[in-house]
Amino acid sequence: MKRVYNFNAGPAALPKEVLKRAQQQLLDYENTGMSLMELSHRSKEYDKVHTKATTLLKELLQIPDNYEILFMQGGASLQFSAIPMNFLAKGKQGNYSLTGSWSEKALKEAQKLGETHIASSTKETAYAGIPSHLELSDNPAYLHITSNNTIFGTQWRDFPSLSPDVPLIADMSSDILSRPLHIEDFSIIYAGAQKNLGPSGVTVVIIKKEVLAECPENIPTMLNYQTFAKNKSLYNTPPTFSIYMLSLVLEWVAEQGGVAAIEEINKKKAGLLYNTIDQSDGFYIGHAENDARSNMNVTFNLSTKELTTAFLAQAKEEGFVGLGGHRMVGGCRASIYNAVPLESCEALAEFMDVFRSNNR
Numbered sequence: 001m002k003r004v005y006n007f008n009a010g011p012a013a014l015p016k017e018v019l020k021r022a023q024q025q026l027l028d029y030e031n032t033g034m035s036l037m038e039l040s041h042r043s044k045e046y047d048k049v050h051t052k053a054t055t056l057l058k059e060l061l062q063i064p065d066n067y068e069i070l071f072m073q074g075g076a077s078l079q080f081s082a083i084p085m086n087f088l089a090k091g092k093q094g095n096y097s098l099t100g101s102w103s104e105k106a107l108k109e110a111q112k113l114g115e116t117h118i119a120s121s122t123k124e125t126a127y128a129g130i131p132s133h134l135e136l137s138d139n140p141a142y143l144h145i146t147s148n149n150t151i152f153g154t155q156w157r158d159f160p161s162l163s164p165d166v167p168l169i170a171d172m173s174s175d176i177l178s179r180p181l182h183i184e185d186f187s188i189i190y191a192g193a194q195k196n197l198g199p200s201g202v203t204v205v206i207i208k209k210e211v212l213a214e215c216p217e218n219i220p221t222m223l224n225y226q227t228f229a230k231n232k233s234l235y236n237t238p239p240t241f242s243i244y245m246l247s248l249v250l251e252w253v254a255e256q257g258g259v260a261a262i263e264e265i266n267k268k269k270a271g272l273l274y275n276t277i278d279q280s281d282g283f284y285i286g287h288a289e290n291d292a293r294s295n296m297n298v299t300f301n302l303s304t305k306e307l308t309t310a311f312l313a314q315a316k317e318e319g320f321v322g323l324g325g326h327r328m329v330g331g332c333r334a335s336i337y338n339a340v341p342l343e344s345c346e347a348l349a350e351f352m353d354v355f356r357s358n359n360r
């Protein structure tokens with residue numbers, strides 16, 4: 001069996017060890033005589049998995065006790081609606097920092113539900129940067145940011161520091177668990193699992209207990225964060241297999257030495273690719289401004305469309321998968337989430353050098 005170099009943007013590479021573990025347990029989960037997918041979500045075996053995922057996430061990200069960890073569905077996209085439904089009160093404005101298509105989509109949902117304000121935007125520079133300053137509205141309900149911009153390949157290095165009465169909400173779908181965080185700086189963090197946490201199907205929400213009190217009662221039950229907080233995310237049937245896979249991925253992260261150790265490897269991986277771009281005499285052109293470069297999604301172009309097409313075709317032949325840029329922007333993108341091994345990045349850097357030599 002041959003596994004490819006997987007640079008998919010999401011769903012994305014999973015650690016091989018995790019897949020093997022899941023394979024071993026697939027037909028008979030811990031002597032139950034059935035797969036985990038066939039177990040009741042109310043069973044003691046599943047409860048252990050659910051608790052393990054919560055406990056490991058709390059440990060790995062050092063989440064304080066005054067936060068709840070919720071497992072929701074509907075992807076990060078449903079959070080775009082849930083946030084304004086729960087926290088955009090009348091007379092207040094949902095503030096958004098626009099750094100790419102995902103933050104635009106988050107804003108669009110809020111606009112349907114209440115007053116909004118664009119606190120900063122880097123749209124004018126084709127989302128190549130991260131805003132250097134913010135202008136909040138008069139009565140902000142919250143500030144929403146996208147910590148890593150999967151499509152354009154930019155990432156917030158330092159997060160905005162706001163006055164304590166303005167909640168900071170972050171969509172961390174494409175960089176959660178890739179670096180240590182100071183959780184207390186955020187009121188809400190959410191992330192679809194399919195990049196750094198596991199397969200798609202579960203959305204992790206880390207929410208300050210204090211803000212939960214603001215969730216109104218007159219919104220749909222399944223969009224109310226209180227429903228999940230009060231019922232340990234078991235009000236209805238959770239995506240049990242996705243949460244099980246999440247627990248295995250979290251175990252793997254702990255085995256790698258935790259989030260700080262993972263960050264070091266991530267920096268090394270990204271450094272390899274950015275160096276290749278920077279030392280290519282303009283053959284490869286990085287999209288993101290240097291100080292905004294993402295350690296998760298490396299975006300670049302070649303000088304002509306024809307060269308880009310040839311590069312992607314040859315890369316595919318040599319076993320590099322998922323290097324085409326997002327359908328909205330084209331070009332190339334290497335998504336190098338936690339589970340992409342250093343060796344895949346080394347192989348890609350080498351391929352890029354050889355392709356350059358042959359096509360100069």
Ligand SMILES: Cc1ncc(COP(=O)(O)O)c(C=O)c1O
Pocket residue numbers: 010074075076077078102146148149150151171172173174192193
């Ligand atoms: C930063 C970011 N936010 C939101 C989404 C949407 O996630 P989902 O497909 O889980 O709704 C994505 C998907 O790639 C993303 O990268």
